[in-house]
Amino acid sequence: MENETKNIMIVGVGGQGSLLASKILGYLLINEGYDVKVSEVHGMSQRGGSVVTYVRYGKKVYSPIIDEGEADVIVSFELMEAARALKFLKKEGRIVTNTQKIDPMSVVLGAQAYPENLEDKIKEKGIKIDALDCLSLAEKAGNIKAVNVVLLGRLSHYFDIPDESWMKALENNVPSKLLEINKKAFEYGRDA
């Protein structure tokens, strides 16, 4: 096992299902034999605001949170939230993001504009970005709420962890009646 602690930051908008994504990741990594810390925010921030979850794993993990310039991967449920979290990414880090755009209230009210061409602007900075329409893939899998698992499927590309371990993590964290949909969502994300 590598000595270095690896950092995955999950960002999105309250209500998009990032808590389940971090739960599945935490389960997966602990079963792979890592020390793991997952840090979440509950309460007020969840009401449609920006939400951030930190997942850290390695031989021995101390800090429960990820600071600026420390994330190996940013997993984002929403495009602008990926851009907002950019300062947390390591220079050689990678972004895996849903291309969905959700307007914050100031944009809805017309007081501010949603930034344009964010994907290109991030690429221009020399950052590896893997952008995917997870909402459509989740819908195709049978439930628009499965965006989180589509993203995890995509994320699985960048881990040296066998598919069976991911499936076991899904089986143990997703309600059984939604398991088939989520397995499909995972595959669509992985194979997209």
Added chain:
Amino acid sequence: MKQLMLGNAAVARGLYEAGVCFASSYPGTPSTEVTEELSRYDDIYSEWAPNEKVAMEAAFGASLAGRRSFCAMKHVGLNVAADPLYTMSYTGINAGMVIVVADDAGMHSSQNEQDSRHHAIASKVPMLEPSDSEEAYEFAKLAFEISEEFDTPVLLKMCTRVAHSQSVVETGERKLPEKKPYSKDIKKYVMTPANAIVKHPLVEERTAKLMEYGCKNSVNRMEINDTSLGIITDSTSYQYVKEVCGDNASVLKIGLVNPLPDDLIKEFASKVEKLIVVEELDPIIEEHCKVLGLKVSGKDLLPITGEFSRNIVAKALGYEEHKGISLDENMPPRPPAMCPGCPHRGLFYALTKNKCTVLGDIGCYTLGSAPPLNAVDTTLCMGASLSSLHGFNKMEGGERAVAVIGDSTFMHSGMTGLANIAYNQSASVSIVLDNSITGMTGHQQNPLTGKNIKGDPAGKIDLEALCRAMGFERVTVVDPYDIGECDRVIKEELEAKAPSVIIYRRPCVLLKNVEKKPPLKVDENKCVGCKSCMKLGCPAISVKEGKARIDNTLCVGCGVCEEMCAFGAL
């Protein structure tokens, strides 16, 4: 079994294994999950109390009855429960009693950033501070041992990053201690001045003994490495220190933060060349070190506000900060907002329309202060809306003032404010937003919902009857989805110039049993792009290319925007 556990779940597991039999709490982020987790065990009694003071006193009663007891609250909740706490320090307990208090440095979900360690010092009650889930689990068990050995309630202090972080815990089995018989002991439990005068010196003796305990017990530990720098630290700050320094500095990790271990601190100081205290919020350990005559740094290097992080600690200790990449882009912020279909929205629109001064309270409805509604004038603490409206009206602060308070907050500490309005008679319009749940903390039951912590049927207080019993003749119940009626009733009650209560009743739209309707559709032929629907500040509605748009992933079909549209386009 080794598993990844939330800090709060680890506390619950520790309490459970230590044989806790009684849990009474009021929800508050970031403390709520401890009691929620405990409620899943069928072999212990758990409940939501109307407020933290009631919870703590109930736990005291359970301890008196001879069973290990527990209560939990957030930092501001401990202010509410401070009264019993300070005197329980004198009476002590029968069976062990543990009080969890969760601070919120960084104010993720709080109205202030107070440091609960002050309460431990002032009440002279021992306080344990875990730094991750494993310690949260261990300290929960240890807290009961200390409680019974030293005859005192014990505070277990969490913070957001310990409460809401998951790390690895190895759990064990529950051991249930024998019930301790209650025996009448007036000198111990009746705090008349004559008895309390005898007790106070005993409390000071207990503190001295606890200090000795803290010097010998591994709850406080020295990690001696390179001795050119010695760091004294507690709670989550310990993790940042280890992240930054690894084994390149010596550390005194404080687990029992009150009373602080004087001799151990002096011993540690004598082993290192330079001493720095790394602690979030107030300089409590630092100032204690200074009283001991030690040369120490702390808040001269580290912030007194907000929560710490790896980089903040690195900078203070002279290590390299990690830097990220920035995008030269103006990113609109995304603050929390009232949910689509929230029953509070229609009422706040009506209050804004009537140019009301709105004395607010603590709950989801605090979000009524956000644009475009900008409806709320004040948010202070639980229950403050009704009591301050009374003062505001007595001194003629404005013609159109109202107070808004949620159902759970009303039961917590709104009733006494309402009693003052009834008793001292101010012409106050008190509005109870009854969404049949404690919303912001994630849906807990309360005395108005008719269900207990497990969701089973329970006693249900009749809010209208309660108001009438207090002497209110004007009590009206309105559906907040009907904004025409909201508007009419507000006007009527403001004009009446008499004490009145308006109950806006509709369950929280996020509740599982609340039926969601299909998303609304915009008839583009009828929509003139007047933006009337936008005045509601619903996240599901936007105007693009001159026409209203409904986001069908968000809309729950509440229909409030339909009432706003003069053209029938929705």
